Amino acid sequence: MAASASSLLAAAASSSCAAISSRLPAGAPAAASVPSASRHSCASLRASPARRHRSRFIASVAPTMQPPAESRVSTVVDVDLGDRSYPIYIGAGLLDEPDLLQRHVHGKRVLVVTNTTVAPLYLEKVTWALTHNNPNVSVESVILPDGEKYKDMDTLMKVFDKAVESRLDRRCTFVALGGGVIGDMCGFAAAAFLRGVNFIQIPTTLMAQVDSSVGGKTGINHPLGKNLIGAFYQPQCVLIDTDTLNTLPDRELASGIAEVVKYGLIRDAPFFEWQEKNMSALLAREPSALAYAIKRSCENKAEVVAQDEKESGLRATLNLGHTFGHAIETGIGYGAWLHGEAVAAGTVMAADMSHRLGWIDESIRKRVVDILEQAKLPITPPETMTVEKFKSIMAVDKKVADGLLRLILLKGPLGSCVFTGEYDRKALDETLHAFSNN
Numbered sequence: 485m486a487a488s489a490s491s492l493l494a495a496a497a498s499s500s501c502a503a504i505s506s507r508l509p510a511g512a513p514a515a516a517s518v519p520s521a522s523r524h525s526c527a528s529l530r531a532s533p534a535r536r537h538r539s540r541f542i543a544s545v546a547p548t549m550q551p552p553a554e555s556r557v558s559t560v561v562d563v564d565l566g567d568r569s570y571p572i573y574i575g576a577g578l579l580d581e582p583d584l585l586q587r588h589v590h591g592k593r594v595l596v597v598t599n600t601t602v603a604p605l606y607l608e609k610v611t612w613a614l615t616h617n618n619p620n621v622s623v624e625s626v627i628l629p630d631g632e633k634y635k636d637m638d639t640l641m642k643v644f645d646k647a648v649e650s651r652l653d654r655r656c657t658f659v660a661l662g663g664g665v666i667g668d669m670c671g672f673a674a675a676a677f678l679r680g681v682n683f684i685q686i687p688t689t690l691m692a693q694v695d696s697s698v699g700g701k702t703g704i705n706h707p708l709g710k711n712l713i714g715a716f717y718q719p720q721c722v723l724i725d726t727d728t729l730n731t732l733p734d735r736e737l738a739s740g741i742a743e744v745v746k747y748g749l750i751r752d753a754p755f756f757e758w759q760e761k762n763m764s765a766l767l768a769r770e771p772s773a774l775a776y777a778i779k780r781s782c783e784n785k786a787e788v789v790a791q792d793e794k795e796s797g798l799r800a801t802l803n804l805g806h807t808f809g810h811a812i813e814t815g816i817g818y819g820a821w822l823h824g825e826a827v828a829a830g831t832v833m834a835a836d837m838s839h840r841l842g843w844i845d846e847s848i849r850k851r852v853v854d855i856l857e858q859a860k861l862p863i864t865p866p867e868t869m870t871v872e873k874f875k876s877i878m879a880v881d882k883k884v885a886d887g888l889l890r891l892i893l894l895k896g897p898l899g900s901c902v903f904t905g906e907y908d909r910k911a912l913d914e915t916l917h918a919f920s921n922n
């Protein structure tokens with residue numbers, strides 16, 4: 485039973501990879517020669533509609549809205565979930581386009597959820613975008629403390645307090661303005677407030693733009709484990725203004741790159757090869773390289789989510805390196821390492837274990853280490869993570885079912901993986917011992 489499920493997943497992963505390959509030009513595009521749609525999307529940041537790129541996966545019954553003709557949106561990726569489909573708008577300067585946001589606001593009351601770092605940078609701009617030529621809409625905001633350690637029940641309650649005190653009703657809209665922590669918390673609050681109100685994602689970190697704002701996973705941490713309390717709840721739209729990355733610290737940028745690398749490894753070999761050639765352009769924030777990485781990541785995520793919204797199988801592959809990574813985040817205290825840093829070390833551990841099992845060549849294991857090193861991300865866990873600590877934390881991971889820990893491991897050529905509980909326990913033990921002090 486488990487064997488057939490994991491081979492099904494392997495097949496699904498490699499077949500979708502083949503589908504992606506067929507859409508990309510032969511060979512990995514260099515930064516200066518990204519595929520034509522992407523070149524337009526980022527080189528001319530004020531893209532004309534004729535040049536706009538739109539990605540859609542699987543025929544939809546509910547087409548999502550087109551941006552206006554003169555819009556700066558250079559790419560739209562549709563997340564195809566039938567009548568809950570929504571667009572991801574990608575481009576520079578999108579917060580200067582009030583219509584993009586306003587068309588997705590339901591009702592007359594908006595609650596912007598943000599934090600003490602992002603509010604001084606973008607709250608005024610977002611409030612303007614929501615209210616410009618739109619006197620009927622009133623905007624409240626709640627400014628949360630900044631940090632992973634505040635992704636908890638107490639801080640979540642501040643969102644509910646504000647919503648209740650402001651007497652918001654079912655026709656209100658919550659707007660998440662910030663990184664993955666704000667997006668996950670605001671989304672969960674929107675899912676629970678009055679049993680569900682509309683919500684919009686405005687991600688402002690690379691991590692949130694390439695991953696967390698897309699796909700509807702929302703939630704908070706429990707002291708014993710990451711993201712253990714949450715809900716699947718999809719936004720009305722995701723608005724990615726790539727200009728917001730201009731204020732993001734380098735360390736946060738690198739953290740987001742860990743998730744970009746993940747898409748290449750699990751399902752998109754040409755994208756991984758492109759990253760190998762363009763990592764320095766990404767770290768230097770070359771607009772064309774960043775825009776391509778965001779677009780391709782969102783396309784990969786949208787394709788997976790459209791096939792498996794609630795993570796019954798395929799979607800789990802997006803967690804490559806996360807089981808080890810979440811153990812690191814929990815083990816050393818939330819916020820001590822950034823999420824992408826923990827995922828990077830976890831990805832190296834997953835590649836090591838895959839190699840011990842004989843599932844990938846040494847050359848692939850080495851390429852995983854090299855690309856993450858190139859991205860200036862950690863490739864080993866912190867010293868305080870002992871084997872026992874890993875084991876005890878991994879025992880409460882969400883992917884434990886019937887007492888069996890299932891893992892996402894690389895298997896086969898670059899760009900393929902499996903989600904499985906069928907592996908030799910010895911390999912897991914060896915990997916933990918190789919990367920931990922005792």
Ligand SMILES: NC(=O)c1ccc[n+]([C@@H]2O[C@H](COP(=O)([O-])OP(=O)(O)OC[C@H]3O[C@@H](n4cnc5c(N)ncnc54)[C@H](O)[C@@H]3O)[C@@H](O)[C@H]2O)c1
Nearest residue numbers: 601663664665666688689691692695696701728731732823
């Ligand atoms: N829901 C999902 O599918 C999913 C996927 C991946 C990660 N996550 C979650 O996302 C979180 C990590 O997200 P993150 O890396 O964005 O962390 P984060 O939200 O903590 O943001 C990182 C830091 O950057 C600051 N910041 C945000 N935007 C900025 C900007 N434009 N300029 C300057 N500073 C800015 C934030 O205030 C914070 O200090 C974790 O909790 C992780 O579990 C969720």
